[in-house]
Amino acid sequence: MKILVVEDDKTIASGLEYTFQNEGYETVMCPDVDTAMKMIDEHVNELDLFLLDLSLPDGSGYELCEAVKKRADKPVIFLTAFDDEVNVVMGLDMGADDYITKPFRIRELLSRIKSVTRRYHKHSQPSSSSYIDIGPIRVHTAEGKVYKNGEEVLMTALEYRLLLIFTNHIGQVLTRTQLLEWIWDVAGDFVNDNTLTVYIKRLREKLEDDPHHPKIIKTVRGMGYKVGG
Known part of the structure; x- marks a missing residue:
């Protein structure tokens, strides 16, 4: 390297x-x-x-x-x-x-x-389907690409991985602790909670029509986040 x-x-x-x-x-x-x-x-x-x-x-x-x-x-x-x-x-x-x-x-x-x-x-686990739809968002897992209303949304490797975590757990509430563990793959000692907030914010800015009132990545107060369901 x-x-x-x-x-x-x-x-x-x-x-x-x-x-x-x-x-x-x-x-x-x-x-x-x-x-x-x-x-x-x-x-x-x-x-x-x-x-x-x-x-x-x-x-x-x-x-x-x-x-x-x-x-x-x-x-x-x-x-x-x-x-x-x-x-x-x-x-x-x-x-x-x-x-x-x-x-x-x-x-x-x-x-x-x-x-x-x-x-x-590291590649995230692929879904059994070649694509996943969440409202206007389509995630092409085989291509590793994301589209909103047919237009490609450019993402960093970590943004895409975080989105895949959500799409592999449609309808489930995921806690911040779970998300941090799955994203970072290291002991919690080295993780600052601010980073997750930033990446959630970035995803919402790229995917939501109104990031301040999200309909795709929803906050479940006191618990975590949920996509779909």
């Missing part, structure tokens, strides 16, 4: 490079936005994961994340010194897959990297 690491702190950067190489990962190290942007422009398809510092001398990890997600559906993890909800949610809203707050334990970072890459490579 080839990881692009964007980190301006030389001590942290050299520590990450040493650790990743010991784990068998190939690394591309960039100290700033300008250098990283050139790598993304020219080599995004050759890179497997992007580890982006949020605060950089010539800009922010946000703009790098946006650049990656515009060009390819590749995993992005933020390194951040800001442990507040606004920064976390803003990053996830831009398409980031996870974040870790400095100072961090290297084993925890490696676990998160493995979890995120698993999500991109």
